[in-house]
Every structure is written in C-alpha cells, then in structure tokens.
Amino acid sequence: MKLEPIIECALTQPQTLAQISASQWDRLLQSARRLGLLARIQALLAEHDLLDAVPDQPRMHLESARIVADNEQRIMRWEVSRIQRALRGLAKPVIFLKGAAYLISGLSVAKGRISTDIDILVDKADLDSVEAALLKHGWEHTKVDEYDQFYYRIWSHELPPLRHRERRTIIDVHHTILPLTGRCHPDPKKLLAEAITLDGSQFKILAPADMVLHSAAHAFQDGDLVRGLRDLVDLDDLLRHFGAEASFWDRLLERGQDLDLTRPLYYALRYTSLILHTPVPMAVLEQAKKFAPARLAGLMMDRLVIHAVNDRLSGWRRSLQAFSSWALYIRQHWLRMPPFLLARHLMHQMWRPQKLRTDLG
Amino acid sequence: MFYTDFTYESDGFADFHLKLIRPANLHRVWRRQVTCSLNDESPFSPLPSDQAFAVFESLLNWSIYTTTYSYLIIHGATVERNGFAAILPAPPGSGKSTLCAALVSRGWRLLTDELTLVSPASGLISALARPISLKNNSIDVLQAYAPQEVFGPKIYNTIKGTIAHMRPPSDSVARMHDAAVPGWLIFPKYQAGASTTVTPLPKGQAFMRLSSGLVNYPVLGAQGFEALTRLIDQTDCFNFTYSNLDEAIAWFGALQPPCRDAVER
Numbered sequence: 001m002k003l004e005p006i007i008e009c010a011l012t013q014p015q016t017l018a019q020i021s022a023s024q025w026d027r028l029l030q031s032a033r034r035l036g037l038l039a040r041i042q043a044l045l046a047e048h049d050l051l052d053a054v055p056d057q058p059r060m061h062l063e064s065a066r067i068v069a070d071n072e073q074r075i076m077r078w079e080v081s082r083i084q085r086a087l088r089g090l091a092k093p094v095i096f097l098k099g100a101a102y103l104i105s106g107l108s109v110a111k112g113r114i115s116t117d118i119d120i121l122v123d124k125a126d127l128d129s130v131e132a133a134l135l136k137h138g139w140e141h142t143k144v145d146e147y148d149q150f151y152y153r154i155w156s157h158e159l160p161p162l163r164h165r166e167r168r169t170i171i172d173v174h175h176t177i178l179p180l181t182g183r184c185h186p187d188p189k190k191l192l193a194e195a196i197t198l199d200g201s202q203f204k205i206l207a208p209a210d211m212v213l214h215s216a217a218h219a220f221q222d223g224d225l226v227r228g229l230r231d232l233v234d235l236d237d238l239l240r241h242f243g244a245e246a247s248f249w250d251r252l253l254e255r256g257q258d259l260d261l262t263r264p265l266y267y268a269l270r271y272t273s274l275i276l277h278t279p280v281p282m283a284v285l286e287q288a289k290k291f292a293p294a295r296l297a298g299l300m301m302d303r304l305v306i307h308a309v310n311d312r313l314s315g316w317r318r319s320l321q322a323f324s325s326w327a328l329y330i331r332q333h334w335l336r337m338p339p340f341l342l343a344r345h346l347m348h349q350m351w352r353p354q355k356l357r358t359d360l361g
Numbered sequence: 362m363f364y365t366d367f368t369y370e371s372d373g374f375a376d377f378h379l380k381l382i383r384p385a386n387l388h389r390v391w392r393r394q395v396t397c398s399l400n401d402e403s404p405f406s407p408l409p410s411d412q413a414f415a416v417f418e419s420l421l422n423w424s425i426y427t428t429t430y431s432y433l434i435i436h437g438a439t440v441e442r443n444g445f446a447a448i449l450p451a452p453p454g455s456g457k458s459t460l461c462a463a464l465v466s467r468g469w470r471l472l473t474d475e476l477t478l479v480s481p482a483s484g485l486i487s488a489l490a491r492p493i494s495l496k497n498n499s500i501d502v503l504q505a506y507a508p509q510e511v512f513g514p515k516i517y518n519t520i521k522g523t524i525a526h527m528r529p530p531s532d533s534v535a536r537m538h539d540a541a542v543p544g545w546l547i548f549p550k551y552q553a554g555a556s557t558t559v560t561p562l563p564k565g566q567a568f569m570r571l572s573s574g575l576v577n578y579p580v581l582g583a584q585g586f587e588a589l590t591r592l593i594d595q596t597d598c599f600n601f602t603y604s605n606l607d608e609a610i611a612w613f614g615a616l617q618p619p620c621r622d623a624v625e626r
Contacts, residue, residue, distance in 0.1 A: 021373060022372040022373040022374040023372075023373025023374065024373075025373075025374050026373055026374045026375055030378060030400055030401070033400055033428075034400065034401070034402065055374070057374050057376060058374060060376075060429075060431050061376070061428065063430075063431045064428055064429055064430040064431050065430075067430035067431070067580060067581060067582075067584075068430055068580060070582070071579070071580045071581075071582060074582060312401060
C-alpha cells in the first residue's frame with residue numbers, strides 16, 4: 001500500500017523536500033496539483049519554515065495555491081457568518097460540519113484545505129424552520145427537478161442543496177450524517193448531545209471522536225473516496241491532532257460502536273496508518289480488527305483504496321485504476337441504498353445529459 | 362517559427378505541461394483533429410488539426426489564467442518605451458492586439474499582447490514576449506502596415522474567426538526578463554472611420570473600469586486591491602479612439618512620461 005514516493009515524502013516528511021532536484025519538484029507539483037494537495041503541501045512547508053529552501057519557480061506555484069486557498073477560506077468564513085446571521089433568530093442548535101467546522105475551530109486540518117460547500121447538521125424537528133430561514137435570507141433551491149427534490153426529501157440525509165442567489169455559495173442542511181437508506185444508522189441525537197459549543201452560542205461543532213467518525217463515514221461509507229488522497233489527509237491530521245491526548249483513542253472506539261460506524265472507523269485507522277503512517281496505537285489497531293470486513297472483501301477494498309488515493313497511473317495500470325474508481329462508485333451506491341432502489345436511481349441517473357467539456361477560446 | 366528567438370533552458374522543471382496530440386480515432390479519416398491536455402488532464406474539446414498553433418497559444422493563456430495568482434493579471438496588451446509601459450486593457454474586438462502589433466513594429470518593446478502580469482510585490486510588469494495573435498481584418502491591415510514583420514499562415518474558422526500570429530521581435534524576446542514600470546493606462550477603441558480622439562480618464566473611473574474585468578483580482582483580496590491602486594496611481598489614464606494607425610502611433614510616440622504627483626480632484 002504505497003503512495004508515489006515524492007507525494008509520501010511531501011505529506012509525511014516535508015523536511016526532506018529541502019534537498020530535492022528541479023525535476024523532482026516538477027513531478028511533485030504536477031502530482032500535487034492533480035491530487036488537489038498543492039495548497040496543503042505549501043502549508044506544510046510553511047509550517048516547517050522550509051519555503052525559503054524551495055527554488056523560485058516551484059515556489060511561485062505554491063504561492064499561487066496558497067493565495068487561492070486563503071481566498072476560499074476567506075469566502076467560507078464570511079459565509080459562516082452569513083449563515084449564523086440567518087439562523088441566529090431561531091435559537092436552535094446548528095452544528096457546522098467538515099471544512100467549515102475545521103476552519104472556524106482553527107484545527108490544523110484546515111491548513112491549505114479547500115472546500116467550497118458548507119455543511120450543517122440540525123435536529124430533524126428544526127429542518128423546516130431552518131430551510132425557511134435560509135430561503136428568507138437569500139438562499140434558493142438548486143435542484144428544481146422533481147425527482148431530485150423527491151430523492152433528497154424521502155431517502156437522503158439532507159435537504160436538496162441550497163445556493164445563495166448573490167454569492168452563489170452552496171449550503172447542505174443535514175438532519176443526520178448518512179443516508180436513511182444506507183447500512184449504518186448513526187443516531188443524530190447522540191451527535192447533537194455531545195456537540196461542542198462555539199463561544200457559548202447555538203452554533204457548534206462535533207466532539208473530537210464524532211468529528212473523526214463523520215470524516216471516516218464520509219470517506220468510506222457515503223463517499224467513493226471521490227476526494228481521493230485528500231480524504232485520508234484529513235483523517236490523518238485529525239487523528240494526529242486529537243490522538244495526542246491518550247484518552248481519545250478509547251473514546252473513539254467506544255463512540256464508533258455507539259454510532260454504528262465501526263466499519264468506516266476500521267478503514268480510517270487501517271488506511272491512514274498504512275498509507276500516511278498515522279501514529280495509531282498498536283492496541284487500537286488490534287481492537288479495531290474486530291470491525292474488519294470478511295477477508296476477501298478486505299483484500300478488494302485494499303486494492304480499490306490504493307488506486308483511489310494515488311495520482312493517475314500510466315499505461316495499463318490506468319485502466320485498472322479507472323475500474324477501481326468505478327467499483328468504488330458502485331460500492332458507494334450499494335451501501336447507500338437497497339438493490340431495488342439502487343437500480344431505480346441508477347436508471348434515472350443514466351438518462352441525464354453528460355457534463356460539457358471546456359471550449360478553449 | 363514563432364519561438365525561434367527563445368532559448369530552451371531546462372533544469373527539469375516546467376511551469377506548465379501542455380500536450381497536443383492527434384487522437385488515433387476514426388475521426389481522422391475525414392477530418393484531422395488535435396486534442397490537448399494540461400498537466401495530463403484534458404477537459405477540452407478536440408479541434409481541427411490546422412488550428413493546432415492557435416490551440417497551443419490559447420491553452421498556454423488558459424494555463425496562466427487558471428493557475429497564476431502570484432501576479433495580478435490584466436487582460437490586455439502591454440508595450441514599453443524609454444522605461445515606461447503602456448497598458449492597453451480591452452475586451453476582444455477593441456483593436457488592442459492590432460494597436461499592440463503596430464506599436465511593436467515601430468520600435469516599442471513587446472511585453473505581452475494578451476496577459477499583462479503585474480507583480481503585487483514590486484508593482485512592475487513582467488514580459489512574456491509571446492507571438493501576437495491578430496484576428497480577422499486586422500491581419501491584412503498589419504501585413505500591409507508592417508511588411509518587415511514575420512506573420513504565420515491564416516487559421517480559419519476558429520472560435521474567434523480567422524487568426525494569424527505575428528512573430529515577437531528578437532529584441533523584445535532578448536529582454537523578456539526585464540520587467541517594466543507602468544506608465545500609461547490606455548483603453549483603446551477601434552472605430553471605423555473615426556478620427557483619433559483622446560480623453561483623459563479620471564483615476565477613479567479608470568480603477569472601476571479596469572477592476573471590473575479582472576479574472577484573478579477578487580482572489581487576490583487586499584493584495585490585489587493594493588496592486589491595482591498602486592498601478593492606477595502610477596499611470597496616466599486615457600480613453601483612446603482611433604481608426605488610423607499612423608495617427609495612433611504618432612500620438613503614442615509623443616506621450617510624455619507620466620506625472621506621478623498628479624492628485625485627482
């Protein structure tokens with residue numbers, strides 16, 4: 001289970017980048033750009049005071065990536081403040097998830113991380129009032145298709161995405177963290193109960209173990225690792241950060257069972273420690289083994305994951321990689337819905353128009 | 362042909378990785394195509410293969426536009442003389458490339474005909490000195506006006522109509538590492554039959570007009586704002602309507618160095 005060496009070095013031992021050659025920089029920047037990790041690598045270099053050791057040309061590209069990430073984060077902070085303004089009057093608990101949560105709580109996982117959409121979690125009972133408040137403050141439905149509205153409201157774990165009509169920013173309002181039709185059913189009441197308040201207001205973030213479990217669920221249960229290596233980088237950073245406190249690991253295992261998220265937790269611990277050398281205690285890895293899938297399924301998952309987190313391979317291995325990403329896509333849908341519903345949903349998706357290509361002008 | 366004066370220097374690092382290939386599909390039987398990729402990713406539609414050079418130039422522009430944030434990018438041509446740069450920002454069809462090519466053929470140094478790169482740190486404009494892309498009628502006009510310059514073949518039926526490129530002068534290429542101080546900001550407008558008309562532009566208006574069309578300006582945040590205000594402070598700003606190239610070039614030739622201390626009332 002290996003990453004391309006230069007990417008592995010950049011993410012796990014950035015200090016080794018001080019000595020690499022121009023052609024290695026070339027290789028690294030190309031891969032990092034495709035993997036969406038350019039700004040992350042810039043942030044790691046900055047953290048280790050290594051930017052001055054980077055030759056001018058690659059440094060310019062890293063600097064560009066930083067400027068883009070800073071801008072995205074600036075936009076996200078503003079967006080969070082606008083959402084808080086729209087929802088403050090309701091006086092109901094609102095939990096910011098993923099990128100927005102990392103950013104506003106100042107976690108190191110937010111460094112160089114680009115995410116544009118904002119996800120929030122609210123109590124199902126408050127869903128209607130939250131939706132009404134957002135619509136009143138300028139957000140609009142993006143999915144006007146009848147099937148989409150139906151799909152989200154009946155089977156999904158969130159409202160159809162809302163977009164602000166002036167800022168064009170997207171918000172996903174969740175009432176739980178995984179689709180209702182899926183295999184795992186974490187109880188959102190438990191998440192809400194443990195959530196940590198920000199500055200004493202109704203706005204909150206998930207507790208550390210829950211935050212990790214949500215990230216794991218998103219990568220391995222509800223997602224098809226579509227963010228690839230970035231999903232593992234998130235998990236790695238969160239585990240390193242929270243894992244510094246010894247009591248965290250037991251809590252994580254306990255909470256994984258509590259929230260019915262043991263399988264994604266197993267995958268998260270396995271793949272971060274194997275691929276990014278995340279320091280997960282041996283005892284914890286050992287205990288997590290009881291959450292592992294059957295042997296054959298586990299072997300298959302290993303192949304799919306390593307293809308999903310690696311940069312685009314060349315030659316015949318490229319078709320293998322393409323097959324893996326297709327298999328993960330199918331797997332994600334399989335986990336998300338019972339077979340009949342899945343067949344119906346895929347049939348519907350098949351008839352959609354294909355995405356357009358860019359015309360160079 | 363267009364890049365003959367450029368030197369190839371590589372220590373193994375390249376800013377952009379562009380690839381143009383003939384796809385090996387059936388389509389080639391009736392019409393040869395070219396597909397292009399940037400950094401091994403290809404979100405672009407294939408185009409007829411006789412457009413390959415125009416595609417290459419567009420792709421290179423696109424690469425710079427979508428990945429470069431260490432410069433403020435102004436969509437416009439820039440030429441330089443006696444140490445000061447004249448920036449000609451303009452939407453397509455305003456004749457900026459025509460004017461730029463004409464000025465370059467009369468001794469101005471070419472910095473760029475499409476992407477003006479302003480360094481937020483130094484306030485200087487970097488040179489690219491790449492081929493000038495001329496469109497439709499301006500191709501014949503320039504070939505008649507500057508027969509000594511080298512022009513490429515006409516490329517028909519592109520998205521922008523007919524395109525031909527003019528080779529950058531050797532001297533501009535040799536000086537491509539010399540950045541230039543912004544001197545004048547001139548919004549050109551070609552209008553058939555019009556006499557040359559110049560109107561000084563108040564700095565506030567120049568700022569609003571320039572900032573509204575900049576692609577990476579919002580991303581740069583405060584740094585972009587500072588770079589742009591500095592540029593406007595440094596330059597004399599004009600609206601410039603023309604149809605006669607000789608008159609236009611004569612006016613540019615008579616430009617006085619910018620008055621830096623002028624304060625807008």
